[in-house]
Amino acid sequence: MVIDFNTLYKFPSRFDRVFEEFFKSPMGDDRRLAYPPLNLSNDEDNIYVRAEVPGVALEDMELTLTDKTLVLKGERSAPEGKYYRQERPGGVFHRVINIGVPVDRDSVTATITDGVLTVTLPKAAEVKPRNIAIDVA
Template sequence: MVIDFSSLYEMPKSIESLFDDFARMNRSAYARNATAGLNIVEDDNNYYVDLLVPSVEHETIDLTISDKNLIIRGEVLKNAGKYFRQERGHGSFQRVITLNAPIDRDAVEATCENGVLRVVLPKSEAIKPRKIAIS
């Protein structure tokens, strides 16, 4: 009986090839899709949403607030020319942030500076801590 071990030697190469294909697929998918990283911080009075939007004109960003969500939409334009290396995606993006507390929607403010969009969401007076005087 002869056992052919050559296929065992080929298996690591085929597994490595599978991982290489997967990594290539993820890189190309990332290159096609824009993402915008964000941080959300809160203090006693406000929630602060900071969204990374490098090379996005703030006039093209759409902010919508509903009872439960803040929706941020925008588009990262593709640079002209042939990419030597691409780590930042391009195309449309949308971030939906679920609001866990009532917001004073009339007092929401947004600014965009140095590639960071900051949205200040004031908490509703009804949920703010309040001192109660004892008589």
């Protein structure tokens, strides 16, 4: 008697496809809804926004700072050709990042290195931590 185990090796990939189809968003690929991916961090003096924007030309990006948000808009050229799978989307993107503290608007800087946009937002003086000396009475 011969037992064919090859069908068992195909089971996980078939199961994965069924699972992906079941939980597929009706709005399309969720990754496209949150493009570009970004990290938001801070230290005592600054808030840092780092967004992955490889292949996006500087003239195709726009940063706008409002009282409470940083808005990143842009357009990534849609790649030409036919794809079996596309994880690097093209087209217009728009991210609104909520900034929880007041910032020094005149000192905000933005740089791009190796496809990563880094926006440095210095915190306003009134929100920076301050040590208070304790006097003995």
